[in-house]
Amino acid sequence: MKPESHHSTAYPRIYAVVAAIPRGKVATYGQVAELAGLPGRARQVGYAMHALDADTPIPWHRVVNARGEISPRTAGPEAGTLQRQLLETEGVRFGVGGRIQLDRYRWNPAT
DNA sequence: CCACTGACGAGTG
DNA sequence: GCACTCGCCAGTG
Numbered sequence: 001m002k003p004e005s006h007h008s009t010a011y012p013r014i015y016a017v018v019a020a021i022p023r024g025k026v027a028t029y030g031q032v033a034e035l036a037g038l039p040g041r042a043r044q045v046g047y048a049m050h051a052l053d054a055d056t057p058i059p060w061h062r063v064v065n066a067r068g069e070i071s072p073r074t075a076g077p078e079a080g081t082l083q084r085q086l087l088e089t090e091g092v093r094f095g096v097g098g099r100i101q102l103d104r105y106r107w108n109p110a111t
Numbered sequence: 112c113c114a115c116t117g118a119c120g121a122g123t124g
Numbered sequence: 125g126c127a128c129t130c131g132c133c134a135g136t137g
Contacts, residue, residue, distance in 0.1 A: 010134095029119050043132055046118035063118075071118045079118080116136085123129080 010038055014048045021062040024090045025107035026100060028066045035109060046071065061086040062107075068100040 013036040021027050027035075029042040038044060049060050061083040065071045070080045084094060092105055 030121090033119085040120085041132060042119040043117070044119090044134070047134060049118050060118085065118080066120055073118060074116090075118095083118090114137090117134100119132085121129105121131090124127090 010036065010041075010044060011048045011051070013037060014045055015058050018049075018058050018060060018063060020109070021059055021107050023059075024092060024105070026062050026064050026068075026087070026092065026102070026105050027107045028102070029063060029071075030066055031106070032063055042066075064100060068102045069098055 014032060017032050017035045018027070029045040030040075032045045033039060033042045036045070045063065049063060052058055052060055070083050073079050084098070087100075088094065092100060094100055
């Protein structure tokens with residue numbers, strides 16, 4: 001074993017959870033964090049998403065914020081527009097205000 | 112080491 | 125429901 005591995009490698013765990021979100025469903029950053037064994041660290045999930053390559057197989061677009069919205073990027077609206085497009089292609093409907101009804105589309109891993 | 116930032120979120124008013 | 129504060133912590137300068 002490597003005794004020096006204390007500086008977290010949480011990204012793989014986060015990506016594993018995101019990869020498990022079914023098509024047409026969404027999960028919140030906080031939900032992903034909790035499922036990855038990192039309760040209260042929703043922010044790190046966002047950080048992990050930001051670190052993904054453009055051609056990643058990870059379905060990053062299925063992760064939205066706790067209000068059911070696509071989180072605004074500092075970099076610009078481009079990624080957000082793509083995210084919404086990808087979700088709509090999977091059948092996820094957006095209401096006025098760019099809101100998704102979480103009670104309807106949220107992924108429930110228990111089922 | 113310190114200050115600041117940021118794909119977040121619960122709590123408060 | 126909105127605006128704000130505070131906690132969270134990796135990355136950057």
